[in-house]
Amino acid sequence: MRTRAAVAIEAGKPLEIMEVNLEGPKAGEVLVEIKATGLCHTDAFTLSGADPEGMFPAILGHEGAGVVLEVGAGVTSLKPGDHVIPLYTPECRTCDYCLNPKTNLCQSIRETQGAGVMPDGTSRFSMLDGTPILHYMGCSTFANHTVLPEIALAKVRKDAPFDKICYIGCGVTTGIGAVINTAKVEIGSKAIVFGLGGIGLNVLQGLRMAGADQIIGVDLNDSKVEMAKRFGMTDFVNPANVTGDLVAHLVELTGGGADYTFDATGNVGVMRTALEASHKGWGESIIIGVAPAGAEISTRPFQLVTGRSWRGTAFGGARGRTDVPKIVDWYMDGKIEIDPMITHVLSLDDINKGFDLMHAGESIRAVVEF
Numbered sequence: 287m288r289t290r291a292a293v294a295i296e297a298g299k300p301l302e303i304m305e306v307n308l309e310g311p312k313a314g315e316v317l318v319e320i321k322a323t324g325l326c327h328t329d330a331f332t333l334s335g336a337d338p339e340g341m342f343p344a345i346l347g348h349e350g351a352g353v354v355l356e357v358g359a360g361v362t363s364l365k366p367g368d369h370v371i372p373l374y375t376p377e378c379r380t381c382d383y384c385l386n387p388k389t390n391l392c393q394s395i396r397e398t399q400g401a402g403v404m405p406d407g408t409s410r411f412s413m414l415d416g417t418p419i420l421h422y423m424g425c426s427t428f429a430n431h432t433v434l435p436e437i438a439l440a441k442v443r444k445d446a447p448f449d450k451i452c453y454i455g456c457g458v459t460t461g462i463g464a465v466i467n468t469a470k471v472e473i474g475s476k477a478i479v480f481g482l483g484g485i486g487l488n489v490l491q492g493l494r495m496a497g498a499d500q501i502i503g504v505d506l507n508d509s510k511v512e513m514a515k516r517f518g519m520t521d522f523v524n525p526a527n528v529t530g531d532l533v534a535h536l537v538e539l540t541g542g543g544a545d546y547t548f549d550a551t552g553n554v555g556v557m558r559t560a561l562e563a564s565h566k567g568w569g570e571s572i573i574i575g576v577a578p579a580g581a582e583i584s585t586r587p588f589q590l591v592t593g594r595s596w597r598g599t600a601f602g603g604a605r606g607r608t609d610v611p612k613i614v615d616w617y618m619d620g621k622i623e624i625d626p627m628i629t630h631v632l633s634l635d636d637i638n639k640g641f642d643l644m645h646a647g648e649s650i651r652a653v654v655e656f
């Protein structure tokens with residue numbers, strides 16, 4: 287078939303909207319009509335050329351929602367008409383990683399997914415002249431139709447709006463999951479969230495759900511305050527307005543350090559501050575932000591010797607096929623909010639404007655509706 291897609295032809299160039307060829311699903315695969323997709327910083331990072339693993343031409347996008355149109359041989363858990371959210375972290379339920387409760391990093395299709403192809407080693411997308419186009423993060427949601435492995439699709443309820451639940455495909459699950467699955471924050475905890483963007487706001491609402499008592503937001507941009515308060519922030523700190531040492535200020539504000547801190551900036555200096563602002567003896571600091579290629583974190587080892595720990599989380603530690611449908615239910619039941627974070631809705635033709643809004647810091651989430 288043919289479908290319309292925003293194609294990343296080469297690094298540093300705007301996406302090009304064009305008709306592309308899409309082969310139908312092979313064994314174990316599913317054809318999905320994408321109804322909506324969010325634009326995430328990771329897409330922008332890859333498009334910019336800064337992502338050392340970025341490959342071109344490719345169809346980017348990993349935060350989508352849509353409807354199953356056709357299933358390949360052997361697919362048993364999905365059928366045409368099902369509503370789905372693509373998963374860049376799949377859940378095969380049989381690999382060593384899926385069988386270990388300590389991780390959500392299913393490895394069953396890791397190698398081919400990282401190479402931009404389906405598990406059989408080939409791409410389903412091509413240009414009209416036959417040039418292959420690579421898949422991206424196993425999802426390629428910047429296309430009106432895409433093909434994914436069955437294990438990379440979460441089946442969700444049919445009454446949930448695509449233009450909101452697409453955000454559960456990355457930002458919402460990453461932020462809330464970091465609190466619930468990774469940190470396992472207890473009622474009454476004190477927490478600090480560094481970076482109040484599309485991820486940090488979801489960490490805030492995860493902390494509110496978990497019953498944290500003190501939820502401090504840290505951001506260089508004062509315009510983030512209003513939205514952050516709406517999502518549960520109790521105190522705000524702008525490091526630019528702190529005289530003296532930021533760690534000391536945060537330790538004082540929390541009465542000894544936070545039980546949990548979260549980096550949602552991707553800045554390695556902030557990651558160090560986050561670790562050191564966690565409580566001596568038991569503080570845990572969770573790294574969510576993705577740092578630039580080659581960046582390294584550092585601290586004095588004595589920070590760890592004295593009981594602080596550093597951990598990281600991908601996709602909020604969520605097992606997508608199991609957890610994503612539950613998060614959709616939380617949204618539909620009013621337990622979490624998504625709507626105020628979707629600040630812009632665009633057509634596919636305007637997708638590059640969405641990236642402009644992101645770079646200008648004007649959007650939290652821009653969503654493309656097909």
Ligand code: NAD
Binds near residue numbers: 481486553573575599
């Ligand atoms: P964003 O740009 O919307 O938000 C980042 C926020 O950090 C902004 O509000 C900015 O003002 C603030 N900030 C920047 N530098 C700061 C500093 N030095 N001190 C305090 N605040 C500072 O980005 P986002 O979409 O929320 O993503 C945050 C990070 O999470 C990115 O690095 C992204 O790649 C990463 N991410 C990780 C995962 C995962 O699974 N681990 C998933 C998605 C995104």
Ligand code: DAO
Binds near residue numbers: 328391576599601
């Ligand atoms: O299993 O080796 C692996 C990689 C899993 C991918 C995890 C990606 C998490 C962070 C990327 C940002 C997501 C948008």
Ligand code: ZN
Binds near residue numbers: 393
């Ligand atoms: Zn697995």
